[in-house]
Amino acid sequence: MSRETLPFPHSSIPPLKPYLPPSSLSSSPSSSHSKPHLTLTYATSLDAALSLAPGVRTTLSGPYSKSMTHYLRTRHDAILVGCTTAIVDNPALNSRLDTITSLDQQPRPIILDPKGRWEFTEDSQVIRLAAEFKGKGPWVITTRGKEGKERGELLGRVGGKYLFLEVGENGRFKWGDVLGLLEEEGVKSVMVEGGGEVINSLLVEPENKLVDSVIVTIAPAWLGQGGVVVSPVRTEGQEQLRLKDVSWQPHGEDVVLCGRIFTQLS
Numbered sequence: 001m002s003r004e005t006l007p008f009p010h011s012s013i014p015p016l017k018p019y020l021p022p023s024s025l026s027s028s029p030s031s032s033h034s035k036p037h038l039t040l041t042y043a044t045s046l047d048a049a050l051s052l053a054p055g056v057r058t059t060l061s062g063p064y065s066k067s068m069t070h071y072l073r074t075r076h077d078a079i080l081v082g083c084t085t086a087i088v089d090n091p092a093l094n095s096r097l098d099t100i101t102s103l104d105q106q107p108r109p110i111i112l113d114p115k116g117r118w119e120f121t122e123d124s125q126v127i128r129l130a131a132e133f134k135g136k137g138p139w140v141i142t143t144r145g146k147e148g149k150e151r152g153e154l155l156g157r158v159g160g161k162y163l164f165l166e167v168g169e170n171g172r173f174k175w176g177d178v179l180g181l182l183e184e185e186g187v188k189s190v191m192v193e194g195g196g197e198v199i200n201s202l203l204v205e206p207e208n209k210l211v212d213s214v215i216v217t218i219a220p221a222w223l224g225q226g227g228v229v230v231s232p233v234r235t236e237g238q239e240q241l242r243l244k245d246v247s248w249q250p251h252g253e254d255v256v257l258c259g260r261i262f263t264q265l266s
């Protein structure tokens with residue numbers, strides 16, 4: 001298991017701040033209802049690939065941008081991935097920043113798994129880390145009947161749980177429903193990390209209106225054809241989907257691009 005601790009210089013925080021959820025958003029349930037702040041964040045190659053192929057975990061971020069991602073993880077209540085990423089990457093989904101002193105600073109891992117495909121065990125990284133109090137127990141969003149009894153007990157032992165939503169005709173949860181469910185659970189901010197399907201589905205209209213900010217790490221590498229790419233379906237009549245309020249920050253050999261989705265109405 002990784003015992004890494006990652007340093008992140010204080011001086012790198014101010015340029016990221018405008019794109020982060022306000023630090024006054026606490027995760028305790030409150031009477032004021034509003035959609036959780038959604039930050040879309042991922043690492044990409046120069047040819048828009050997240051990984052070499054579906055089913056292949058691929059390291060793109062260098063050490064500096066990786067630390068930045070782990071800082072972002074501490075600044076959100078939750079971190080969300082699709083079940084293929086959970087299956088393929090066996091991710092930790094915690095923050096290994098060197099300033100972490102308590103479990104409260106860790107994000108809640110959330111996995112979208114409508115069919116119960118993620119066959120996690122106590123050896124799955126995210127479960128093991130939760131058992132060791134190095135991360136929070138994951139919440140698995142699934143459809144009723146697809147949860148496993150023993151897996152539900154395992155989740156319960158590490159402080160996680162199943163949450164239930166209905167899928168639409170396309171077999172997918174509506175993003176508005178996902179955020180509504182998280183809001184009910186007291187989540188004020190969520191960092192969506194991937195993978196390809198999850199990111200692409202949030203970049204199309206009208207779902208992209210739910211995205212508050214985008215933080216992309218661009219690595220100086222091409223992965224070539226056959227990778228999992230970020231390339232959302234083009235909306236009819238739309239020439240391009242652009243970011244506004246853009247800033248670029250070098251982090252080692254990578255560059256981190258921050259912005260907000262530009263929509264006609266905004």
Ligand SMILES: NC(=O)C1=CN([C@@H]2O[C@H](COP(=O)(O)OP(=O)(O)OC[C@H]3O[C@@H](n4cnc5c(N)ncnc54)[C@H](OP(=O)(O)O)[C@@H]3O)[C@@H](O)[C@H]2O)C=CC1
Pocket residue numbers: 041042043044049050051052053054055056057058060081082083084085086088089112113114115116117171172173174175193194195196197198199201228
């Ligand atoms: N470079 C980076 O920053 C990152 C890279 N990755 C890489 O991405 C790849 C995986 O991406 P990809 O194959 O596209 O898979 P995803 O991780 O996006 O997971 C897709 C699956 O998640 C479920 N899902 C997604 N959206 C919804 C929804 N709205 N409602 C219900 N279920 C949903 C579906 O499960 P089902 O089919 O069971 O219905 C779907 O098949 C891996 O290779 C991983 O390494 C991942 C994260 C970040």
Ligand SMILES: Nc1nc(O)c(N)c(N[C@@H]2O[C@H](COP(=O)(O)O)[C@@H](O)[C@H]2O)n1
Pocket residue numbers: 042043057058059060061066069081085086089090091092093094193194217
């Ligand atoms: N920021 C970033 N850079 C990369 O190069 C990546 N491959 C990813 N992947 C995402 O991070 C998860 C792995 O996290 P752990 O280190 O295991 O905590 C992986 O599942 C993707 O969501 N991200």
